[in-house]
Amino acid sequence: KEHRLHVDLYPGDRFFYFTTCGWMMWNWLVSGLASGATLMLYDGSPVYPDENVLFDFAAERGTQIFGTSAKFLDAAAKAGICPRKTHDLRSLRTLLSTGSPLMPESFDFVYGSIKEDICLSSISGGTDIVGCFVGGNPTLPVWRGEIQCRLLGMRVEVRDDEGVVLGPGEKGELTCSNAFPSMPVSFWNDSKGDRYRAAYFEKFPEVWCHGDYVATTQHDGMIVYGRSDATLNPGGVRIGTAEIYRQAEQVNEVVESLAVGQTWEGDVRIVLFVRLREGLTLNESLSEQIRDRIRQNTTPRHVPARVIQVSDIPRTRSGKIVELAVQRIIDGEPARNRDALANPEALDLFVGLSELQR
Structure with missing residues (x-):
């Protein structure tokens, strides 16, 4: 269903997704064999010798379906590459993105610098189900910053904390109220x-709660604002971390960012960690530029109380940044599952920061 109908995958298509074997997208990619697709596999860095390397691969092999992460597309945009002018991508008809929310500016980059006539499908689901709840549709328009639709056979709804189904533009929990074939039925050692x-049905009985903070749109698409458990709550107002990342990472000097909520004086304040371009140092002027960008394009509540430079940001082996691990570190608690991280040593950068004490 996902491959044939939502991705528009045909027998004989050359199907590529940049993924490690430890990420669920590897299983998702290999499943393309069931549709008669030819799998395109790439072993190596996606940015060496530069950000063109995956487009070199796609152009040389005549790839029809090209899958990557939102972080890669952001890095490619910041590198200033323009595959539309430098590569023959005539065969490419679908570009897939997952791993984190795809920002509206990345839509601009894809259509302006990669290819004009392509179906850009941001997809979102989970390792738990080895599949998607929301994703692409080759028969629908692509709207800037939106995931196109809810997937067939999935009764996906957005609910508030009381379980009330919300309308377009109202932010809440991503839920699914019907059973589906890839739903896990049990855990090991959980007789x-x-x-x-507790993992899926505790919040809303008999309704799968996936843990994403989302909203539907007037086009019946969806926007993902981040993980529910990483949602910030300053002054009792829920804020998705993706809303902050979108603005902070538009500042040219910022390569990557991570936001957490720090308990402070009886409330929660937002702390934004930034990784800057090589050789740059965060100063008050750049901190204020980042804050101004966030303030002007969101709300005053989104503006971080502290902006702190770090040399690296911890991420999973599939490239997802780990807000909760950093949250635990700055709260003085040990991080869990360090072995699941690609760069666990990065967590040590957040221990005992003096900037968090004032």
């Missing part, structure tokens, strides 16, 4: 099912 129910 009574307590951990299983």
